[in-house]
Amino acid sequence: MRPPAFWSDRRGGGWPARLLSPAAALYALATARRMRRPGWRAPIPVLCCGNLTAGGTGKTTLALDLGARLLARGRAVHFLTRGYGGRLRGPLRVDPARHTAADVGDEALLLAQLAPCHVSADRAAGARAAIAAGADCLVMDDGFQNPGLHQDMPLLVIDGAGGFGSRHVLPAGPLREPVAAGCSRARAAILIGDDETGALAQLPASLPVLRADLAMQDAAPLLAGRPAVAFAGIGRPGKFFDGLRRQDITLAACVPFPDHYPYRAQDIRRLRALAARHGAALLTTAKDAIRLPNYIHRDIITIGVHLTWPQPTAPDHLLDLFANTMKTQPGP
Structure with missing residues (x-):
């Protein structure tokens, strides 16, 4: 599941955070005791x-x-x-x-x-x-x-x-x-x-x-001028998509999934169809590639990262x- 939007609200989370504050206090107390x-x-x-x-x-x-x-x-x-x-x-x-x-x-x-x-x-x-x-x-x-x-x-x-x-x-x-x-x-x-x-x-x-x-691996040489359909099921998929944009990669579509998402056959079919519709390559992260079935590895390009x-x-x-x-x- 994706985190609720109010978790990232830098103004304090509004009424949902206030409503949940008693539970949060108990959670913090339990963690401190542990x-x-x-x-x-x-x-x-x-x-x-x-x-x-x-x-x-x-x-x-x-x-x-x-x-x-x-x-x-x-x-x-x-x-x-x-x-x-x-x-x-x-x-x-x-x-x-x-x-x-x-x-x-x-x-x-x-x-x-x-x-x-x-x-x-x-x-x-x-x-x-x-x-x-x-x-x-x-x-x-x-x-x-x-x-x-x-x-x-x-x-x-x-x-x-x-x-x-x-x-x-x-x-x-x-x-x-x-x-x-x-x-x-x-x-x-x-x-x-x-x-x-x-x-x-x-x-x-x-x-x-x-x-x-x-630092993200340079994707351009791997694409050979093709557009890309990028997908990711990591903590913040937007970080991956933004990194590709900074490389001036043409993104035909960006498909986010929840963190650690277990990819299913219907997800693979959807991604393949989307790439075929745009004449694009499929791009994903190394963490996502590990969760994909072996039969699709030949159809995707994996982009690594390092510090x-x-x-x-x-x-x-x-x-x-x-x-x-x-x-x-x-x-x-």
């Missing part, structure tokens, strides 16, 4: 790419970026994720040759293309499985509000375009917890894109902020701090 429980401290360091809002902010893209940098440093990094959208609770190690997005979720399959990835609703159990498989550090994709596993470096990912929405807690707004509560646990925040909503003004001055931009850093040394400085936690971890 987060006071101590988690299992792994004998290897744990980095978490999390956020404060429901929906996509770029957590997986950041996890892939930092994971690649840790691999380049010679670390035996493993990924850990809940496997959102998949039916298996784990703990299990993702096998891209055997598991599908319906099994483990699209994000887990993307992560497993880079390094071993473990799916586990119980993060501590997943961490133990990763350690047994040879991990010397863990990168968690999401789980900032999960207290089961101690996080040595919790990072807050902020989408510059969406920010904190109406700044209310679920269900009155998109926040999983109040901004101040989340920031009190974070080691740093990573702002992806320009701060279009004033989110940075909500952060404490003591919290370090790193800036990154989402760029205005200060190129910033992520490596962050990982230097993370490396220091490796040196101070207790033995197993």
Whole structure:
């Protein structure tokens, strides 16, 4: 399902948010109580790419970026994720040759293309499985509000375009917890894109902020002059469509789907018919391509994304701090 429009209302969400404020207060209280429980401290360091809002902010893209940098440093990094959208609770190690997005979720399959990835609703159990498989550090994709596993470096990912929405807690707004509560646990925040909503003004001055931009693969050479029908089922499909427009791609149609949408045969037929009507190519994201049946892969063009850093040394400085936690971890 798509988030309600009042969640993104920067004026506060109006009467729906006021009506839901008692439920939001209870949700925030329950989260605060849950987060006071101590988690299992792994004998290897744990980095978490999390956020404060429901929906996509770029957590997986950041996890892939930092994971690649840790691999380049010679670390035996493993990924850990809940496997959102998949039916298996784990703990299990993702096998891209055997598991599908319906099994483990699209994000887990993307992560497993880079390094071993473990799916586990119980993060501590997943961490133990990763350690047994040879991990010397863990990168968690999401789980900032999960207290089961101690996080040595919790990072807050902020989408510059969406920010904190109406700044209310679920269900009155998109926040999983109040901004101040989340920031009190974070080691740093990573702002992806320009701060279009004033989110940075909500952060404490003591919290370090790193800036990154989402760079999209150049689609023009892949299209060879053809128009495109773009479709996406991610947190904010408009981000994908806007990125294509900035490349001056001729978009015959843009078709948004809900986040983590499980594509069905009728969706494929609809997209193919739309592309045929316009003489266009089908374009989608890497996350969406993983959720598509194999038989349509020959008919679509997948556009990848990655992070760029205005200060190129910033992520490596962050990982230097993370490396220091490796040196101070207790033995197993």
